[in-house]
Amino acid sequence: MRLRYQFRLYPTPDQQRSLARAFGCARVVFNDALRARRQAYEAGLPFLSDGELSKLVITEAKKTSERAWLAEVSAVVSQQALADLTAAYRNWFASLSGERKGRKVAAPRFRSRKDRRQAVRFTRNARFRVTPSGRPRLPRIGDVPVRWSRDLPSDPSSVTVIKDAAGRYFASFAVETADEPLPETADEVGIDLGLTHFAVLSDGRKITSSGFLRRAERKLRKAQQALSRKTAGSNNRRKAAARAARIHARVADARRDHHHRVSTRLIRDNQAVYVEDLAVSGLARTRLAKSVHDAGWAQFTAMLEYKAARYGRVFARVDRWFPSSKRCSVCGTVTGSMPLHVRAWTCACGAVHDRDVNAALNILAAGRAERQNACGGTLRPAA
Structure with missing residues (x-):
């Protein structure tokens, strides 16, 4: 079973600024990709694939003066923003076709910079890890102090860094856990x-x-x-x-x-x-x-x-x-x-x-x- 373990982070002022850049880059890439797909739909063009979007809003955008600062953060941050957009479209299409159970899911919307909750995700491709000193090492950010309340059951496959509306920082680790059956009871x-x-x-x-x-x-x-x-x-x-x-x-x-x-x-x-x-x-x-x-x-x-x-x-x-x-x-x-x-x-x-x-x-x-x-x-x- 895959579960999430969340812990409180205490980044330094420099690390907070680096995280703010990561939040901004992820938001801009998500919005640029959403805008490109909407424009392609309005023009009657085929649905843009993930590879085409990645080349358009990341690779080519970094070469322009308006988006050159996308290179200041880890490339995995931008790729995960595109993955979030793809998941949002997949859920929307499944909801329209009736394959998704529950309430109807709306079409993806643009992310606002005024949203007080921000999040970015780092996968193993970003070479993030927990150091022997017990601090998560995030690319382009460094070793972030963390307060551990318990041990992780296994090595995490990804970590999502979250800043909530109250200004607190959290690290949410996705880990695989084994089932732990309890002794049977008749109640x-x-x-x-x-x-x-x-x-x-x-x-x-x-x-x-x-x-x-x-x-x-x-x-x-x-x-x-x-x-x-x-x-x-x-x-x-x-x-x-x-x-x-x-x-x-x-x-x-x-x-x-x-x-x-x-x-x-x-x-x-x-x-x-x-x-x-x-x-x-x-x-x-x-x-x-x-x-x-x-x-x-x-x-x-x-x-x-x-x-x-x-x-x-x-x-x-x-x-x-x-x-x-x-x-x-x-x-x-x-x-x-x-x-x-x-x-x-x-x-x-x-x-x-x-x-x-x-x-x-x-x-x-x-x-x-x-x-x-x-x-x-x-x-x-x-x-």
Whole structure:
């Protein structure tokens, strides 16, 4: 399995300037290549291949006075920018033809120099490596100080240097990892994700919703008010924008850490994990949009999925149209309309249900049924 390991970088001022040049060169090459392909399409010419683009926007451009500074950075930076454009076109075409699942992907767009998040990628062709002193050596940049939180499981195939909106630098290493199956256990769990509680488990446990963004709203509101008072283009406005970005970064880091802790515990303690396939994009268009984004369900379920694959566990999603909340987990009767304010209800069979726990139990039962069907089980239960 290929995973990414991310670590914090602390480049020197000279290295920050070198990285800024690399970010700018990658952005310009990407935009020049996108412009060339658009112009060829408008002129009715064939689709420009990667080789033709590389010759046009890199090799020939370096010979001109307007783009001579492209030679100041590693050539791999420019080549990877073209690879990103090719991947963007491939995803767009696959989305148009229906081969790509999920939401529709738009056509590639020009990259803005005002974007506060920048990234460049170095592959093995660029001869990057981690020195014996424990520093990643980047071509034309040098040995960058890094804070290691853990060891890499294998030699990285590439590294992506990222500068986020808060001005922090990160190195994201792509490495191949071997599966590490955990000892088998008989426990299985169904998870009902929500807003009142972040997750309710089928065994009755409830994981509280931390509300990281809600807790930081007061600080964030003050930072954004201060930002709105600054003159556009001034240094004070850039400083105020950086302060607001740092608050958002702390919120995102805390949310990600919480998701990692919860997902690791669930995967470690259960042989199979089942969750509901929620339409997060649809819920994000309702009046609960801020709370939905603050919960981060998509990130959490993605962590569960890749950790289950790595540690030999079973992960499955239950159909979102399955009536998990309105179905009695004892007798299977489906009730009528049930507004969201109803948190407990009594079935006609006499069973009293907590709405969320009952939903988690139904998700567990549905996940088990789908798993048995996939393994050759009966399609219908016995009479």
